[in-house]
Each structure stands twice: as C-alpha cells, then as structure tokens.
Amino acid sequence: MKAFALALGILAALLGGRSTLAGGAFEAEPVIGGVSMACRDFRGRIVQTLHAPLRGDxxxxxFISAVPVIALDPARLATLPEKMQIFFYQHECAHHVLAHIINPTIESEREADCWSIDRGRTAGLFTRADVEAFAPFLAHSRGSAFGHLPGPERHAYLLACFDAPDRSQAAYNR
Ligand SMILES: [Zn+2]
Structure with missing residues (x-):
C-alpha cells in the first residue's frame, strides 16, 4: 500500500506488449466489490485500474508512463469481503486525489484511510457495521515505518473516521 512503489512485475507486464494497454487491461471504471468505481487524481485526470500481482500488498x-494507476492484486482482493475491496480501492484512489503520489508524508497512510472511509460513508457504500467487520482482516497487520498503523489501531482509527472524519484527521495532523 505504499504510494510510491511499483512492482517490477507490472512494468514487465506492460513492457511485454503494448497490447496490454490497448487490450483493456487498464480500466477507468472497474467493478470493485460489486460496485462500479471511478477515481480522478489531484489534477483531475482519470485514474486507471490495473489488476496485477503485487507480492504482498x-x-x-x-504512475505507469505518466498515467495515474491503481494497481490491485486480484488474489489478495479475492480473500477480502466486498466492502474491504472497496475500502482498499478508495485508499489507493486517495493517494492520487491527495497528491501523496508525488509528495508522500508520514501522514499519508492515515489520510488515505480516513478519506476512503469518509467517501464510502458519504456515498452510502459503508455502514458502521461494515467497517466494524473489517477487524479480523486487519488484526494481524503490523504497521510500518511509512505510517501504516498496526492492525487494531488502524481499525480503531477507521471507526473514528467513520464517526467524525474531520476530527480524526485534525487529531493526527496537529
Ligand atoms: Zn496507502
């Protein structure tokens, strides 16, 4: 979920043939968790979605050739409930919307988490119970030096964002 890393596998897949691009591997409106999604970056450009193995994430x-991209690992995605698939799509979208992609900070992961939850709540995609149900899927993540919170803390943060997105972000951005 790092904003600035790119799996070599994706590049290799693209360099393997331009037909990957023309053949529709990029999706502007992917169906994620049963819902047609879309994302525009901080410049208003359409963010394309690419399904590719990501080695853990x-x-x-x-970016791929200056095109803003959300890469999603189909195998990992398939292990998650639909609402969490939407959460992760929107989390990556947030990195493009909030320009973390060119200017990542230690706050980026928390901001992307809160943006994703807030967007899902506002769009009527997430109920509080949906977010509560994320708990077992986050329980074992350890967090990272790049600003990912350890699983249980991250889950508590997601719920705080659901309840009061402005206050949650402000509390972390002090
Ligand atoms: Zn992230």
Missing part, C-alpha cells in the same frame, strides 16, 4: 497507487 493488496493495492498500490503509482
């Missing part, structure tokens, strides 16, 4: 925000 569920998703990544990146």
């Amino acid at each position: 569920v998703g990544r925000a990146t």
